[in-house]
Amino acid sequence: MAKRDYRLPGEPCQQCGGSRFARVLARCSDMCSIDIPGRTYHGYVPDDLGIGGGDDVNFDYCLDCGRIRGNFPRPPTRIEQGIDGHPRPR
Numbered sequence: 001m002a003k004r005d006y007r008l009p010g011e012p013c014q015q016c017g018g019s020r021f022a023r024v025l026a027r028c029s030d031m032c033s034i035d036i037p038g039r040t041y042h043g044y045v046p047d048d049l050g051i052g053g054g055d056d057v058n059f060d061y062c063l064d065c066g067r068i069r070g071n072f073p074r075p076p077t078r079i080e081q082g083i084d085g086h087p088r089p090r
């Protein structure tokens with residue numbers, strides 16, 4: 001049996017089993033800012049964070065528990081690997 005793909009509409013929340021979702025679609029283009037410990041990024045939405053990519057922040061989240069719909073955990077991101085972004089000044 002295939003592994004469930006929790007990104008698909010109709011699948012319940014992978015954390016609480018709920019079915020109340022809100023879809024966020026925010027066109028920020030190249031004005032996306034991402035901070036992780038020690039590092040910061042500014043530009044188009046990275047596509048390896050599970051929150052959309054390119055021009056848009058785009059994800060569904062559960063209105064019961066707050067879990068973002070998607071396949072997590074994510075593999076190491078380009079920001080974490082130091083490929084994108086810059087060390088955050090203190």
Ligand SMILES: [Zn+2]
Pocket residue numbers: 013014015016017018062063064065066067
């Ligand atoms: Zn939930």
